[in-house]
Amino acid sequence: MGAQTRREASPGRILDHPRGGPTILRIVLGTQLRRLREERGISREAAGEAIRGSHAKISRLELGRVGCKERDVADLLTLYEVWDQQEREEYLELARHAGSPGWWQKYSDVMSPWFDRLLGLEEAATMIRTYEVQFVPGLLQTRDYAREVIRLGHPRDDSRRSERRIELRMERQAILDRPHAPRLWAVMDEAALRRPLGSREVMRAQLERLIEASQQPNITLQIAPFSMGGLAAAGGPVTILRFLEPDLPDIVYLEQLTSSLYLEKREEVEGYLVVMDRLCAMAEPPSRTTAFLEKLLAEY
Numbered sequence: 001m002g003a004q005t006r007r008e009a010s011p012g013r014i015l016d017h018p019r020g021g022p023t024i025l026r027i028v029l030g031t032q033l034r035r036l037r038e039e040r041g042i043s044r045e046a047a048g049e050a051i052r053g054s055h056a057k058i059s060r061l062e063l064g065r066v067g068c069k070e071r072d073v074a075d076l077l078t079l080y081e082v083w084d085q086q087e088r089e090e091y092l093e094l095a096r097h098a099g100s101p102g103w104w105q106k107y108s109d110v111m112s113p114w115f116d117r118l119l120g121l122e123e124a125a126t127m128i129r130t131y132e133v134q135f136v137p138g139l140l141q142t143r144d145y146a147r148e149v150i151r152l153g154h155p156r157d158d159s160r161r162s163e164r165r166i167e168l169r170m171e172r173q174a175i176l177d178r179p180h181a182p183r184l185w186a187v188m189d190e191a192a193l194r195r196p197l198g199s200r201e202v203m204r205a206q207l208e209r210l211i212e213a214s215q216q217p218n219i220t221l222q223i224a225p226f227s228m229g230g231l232a233a234a235g236g237p238v239t240i241l242r243f244l245e246p247d248l249p250d251i252v253y254l255e256q257l258t259s260s261l262y263l264e265k266r267e268e269v270e271g272y273l274v275v276m277d278r279l280c281a282m283a284e285p286p287s288r289t290t291a292f293l294e295k296l297l298a299e300y
Contacts, residue, residue: 023120025098027064027248032091033073034062036080050079067099107168110161114260118239118253122175125182127242129276131224133189134237135197136206139173140186140213145206146170148197176218185220187279193223193296200300207297214289222283223292240269240276 037047037058044055051057051072060066073095077088104111104119122128122139130137135149143166150157150165157165176184193210196203214221239253252263252272263269284292 021120021123022067022098022100022102023064023117024124024243024245024248025094026067028245029068029073029091029094029098030062030064031248032094033076033080036076036082037062040080042079047076047079050075068095069099070095103171104168107164110164111168112258112260117262118260119172121241121251121253122172122182124243124245124248125241126244127183127185128239129185129242130237130239131187131189131276131279132192132237134195135192136188136210137184137186138169139176139184140210140219141169141173142202142206142209143170144202145197145209148202152197176216181218183218183220185222185280187222187224187276187283190223190225193293204297204300207293207300211290211293211297214286214293220286221289222280222286223289224279224283225292228282238272238276240272 037044044058047058048054048056053072057066061068061072070092073091074088077091082088082091102116102120102123104116108116128139130139135141136145138146138149141149146166146169147162150162150169154162154165175181193207197206210221213219237255239255241251241253243250249264249266250269250273252261252269254261254263263272
């Protein structure tokens with residue numbers, strides 16, 4: 001590989017990403033290290049021995065599931081025969097930043113262990129596509145509506161823990177108003193809008209929030225009305241995250257009651273992309289969303 005090509009593929013370029021949080025940095029670092037290992041024909045077992053670990057540790061590192069000590073990165077770079085000092089320093093700087101805690105760590109007392117990855121992915125995404133069956137998407141919920149949703153999901157919480165969860169959800173929504181904000185494209189089942197949560201005032205305020213959101217340039221809302229019949233979705237909410245960074249493929253997020261799934265294999269992701277495209281084609285077009293919401297608001 002020539003010097004110019006190597007520099008264009010520099011691992012340090014992600015540090016200039018306007019939404020490059022620690023989750024994404026870990027994924028990019030892991031991807032780069034995997035490529036180096038495979039180019040050298042080195043097994044995961046041999047790489048694991050070089051950092052006093054196992055092949056499972058290397059696998060988690062290469063998938064971006066865990067952070068990596070600078071010493072381990074330095075040892076791997078030596079094993080992979082990366083001798084250029086500037087290139088080595090870029091990898092080490094990437095490791096330092098990837099180990100930084102995300103803003104959401106202050107909510108670790110009320111956050112599910114699998115949820116922090118979603119927050120990191122949302123922070124770096126260029127496009128967030130989501131389909132919701134039962135509730136308004138979390139990124140668009142009002143505080144009072146979120147309180148009702150959280151009360152359903154965590155009935156044993158005391159008021160302090162409940163409020164902490166609400167604060168996390170509200171802070172999470174800030175990504176939509178930042179510079180370089182991602183585009184949110186949400187399809188909501190009509191049932192999610194007609195199912196009352198809390199008082200009439202809560203529902204009215206939530207519908208007003210959705211009307212306001214539908215006017216934002218980076219938000220596209222569609223309604224899947226009852227009249228369109230059966231839907232092609234897999235029986236529950238689906239979120240697909242897309243990134244500009246070439247080392248980051250689309251990721252599908254499926255949330256369940258007490259766990260979640262992250263799908264990254266191309267064939268799995270492509271299947272959900274087909275489903276999402278079909279949903280968007282069948283749902284009411286975005287141009288009719290505001291009128292639909294205003295009509296529903298008038299019923300409350």
